[in-house]
Amino acid sequence: MTSAPLHMEIEKEARTHQDSLTKPRGALGRLEDVACWFAARQGKVTPDPLKAHIAVFAADHGVVEEGVSAYPSVVTGEMVKNFARGGAAINVLARQCGASLSVVDVGVIPDLSNIEGIEHQKVRKGTANLLREAAMTPAECEAAISIGRSVAMRAIAAGSNLLIAGDMGIGNTTASACIICSCTGASPEMVVGFGTGIEHAARRHKIDVVKGALARVAGRPKSELLQHLGGLEIAAMAGFYLQAAESGVPVVIDGFIASAAALAARIIDPAASDWMLASHTSHENGHTLALAELGLSALIDFEMRLGEGSGAALIVPLLQSAIALHNGMATFESAGVTDKDG
Template sequence: MQSTAPLMPPDALTHAAALARQQQLTKPPGSLGRLEALACWLAACQQRAQPEPLRPAISIFAADHGIAAEGVSAYPASVTAAMVHNFAQGGAAINVLARQHQARLEVVDVGVNADLQGLVGIVQDKVAPGSANLLHQPALTRDQRDAAWATGERAAERHIAQGANLLIAGEMGIANTTAAACLICALSGLAPEQVVGRGTGLDDAGLLHKQTVVTRALQRAQTHRPATALDWLAQLGGLEIAAIAGFLACAARQGVPVVLDGFIVSAAALVCEAQQAGSRHWWLASHQSQETGHAMVLQQLGLTPLLDWQLRLGEGSGAALVLPLLQAAIALHNQMATFAEAGIPT
């Protein structure tokens, strides 16, 4: 959890070798657009000029939020536990996408306000039964924050130990867009009106109320004089957001790339980058969420999204959608003939 020296980016020499191969393939240079850059980045991450096909793994972190009591979501808090049951039964969007793309999937209960002990297929790593109401008090204690961060690190370590070479984090938690918006405002300096979105589908009145709640929560948190991203995470975050930050930090330290999902994951990414500088070099932004403010967060992280399909589901679904594009980038890079192999004069 302590700040470390900035992480080194993926290997520059391997990136140069992969780029040189791209220049030799039977196509005009740059004609495959971002697929070429993706292949070279993945090569650098793996330190292989011709990278191996991806072995993706996904962790979904689920937790409840005390701020849900303020009516900031179109759905009741009980939906968090109901969706975890849906994950366990294989019926959610991320289940479908994980099966489609042969990605290992686990769902981690880091803070659901329900007893899920008997639920088969759920990783039981609960820190607390949800966060406190961040409008009135810190969302997490320092111990809860640190324990949730460690939960995320353990999840990344499990995947890496089982051979994953690309990771995805997703989340489930009613009202977590409010916590994420608070964190983004605090860490970026953006105003609530620039960041707060409709979440699961608030109407205009609901959106205005949510903006007001975020503004008041920021004012309360500032009275505690938070000095670091970890301080803000305890004041305004959530258990699944802390877990995702730990997941991202662990993957970056171990040199394993991560495809970021949407708004909530990007809030965790801001925390992670502030705590462990250089982590962002190991991340790829899958898409620009329809949620207000996500584009500005990606700009602050220096990331350009691959897709803009008006997605706002969460669950890691946007990140999982780009997996076939990444696999295609690697296949083209590795399997296309060079001009010399094809006997084509240049």
């Protein structure tokens, strides 16, 4: 399957409508562009208000054994429990912006099957160590992608017209750095950041781990990068994005891990990025490089690096405002206001 086509004629009509509103043309800046962007994807000159669904995908990473994270793997499972209890940042932001929220265990090491509020779809208990071997088998990678697709399909069937993927997985900035380096050609020194708060010496070690992983897969086709260098939650996020694009539903891309998943999705379907809107510029190194590779430009920069889908959820009210202004303002003609060309 391939991404749904855009409605470019509708976007032109939306731009004409935007220019007729009672304000100087361009006075609302990128809010005008956002409204017309949604018009092209909904196929409506005046787009419907947004009904967002956030899916947080969680999994552990074998590369943690290389000492690349400030936190142990046990934190992944503990945070998933926190999501289920409603106590994490993404829970607060989902409530604030009126989004529905699902938490999906794709590959957390502990057994969480007795915890309510979690979708239990574990493919395996964490990936293998990507420095030394493929993170997943081809079948495991495909299974994780399929899980992401199914979560997106259910959200769309329930009425969501905007999707956000969040992540939880200690070690996933290392996997994401590997993917971003592979897709952009940037060096690990340019891409690797401080993750959950490692020190400078640990960052240098993390750079070496990424270099080693990239050397291990040198010469392999890009179609194998996700399987070799990714994570179960990253693969699920890629599947989530792919299904959204195929179903004609926009997605808001969060930060560093989300952009790596978006790059992985684009390898499978190059047109998938047409359905992506970048939310914020992560404080993590390399995120701007990933967004540039995707052809995206972030709307805000609050120096965030939390993950969970938090930056994407934060801009949902901003997106709603862009659409409300586009739909609700009077035109020069309807208001009886003289246009500059009138």
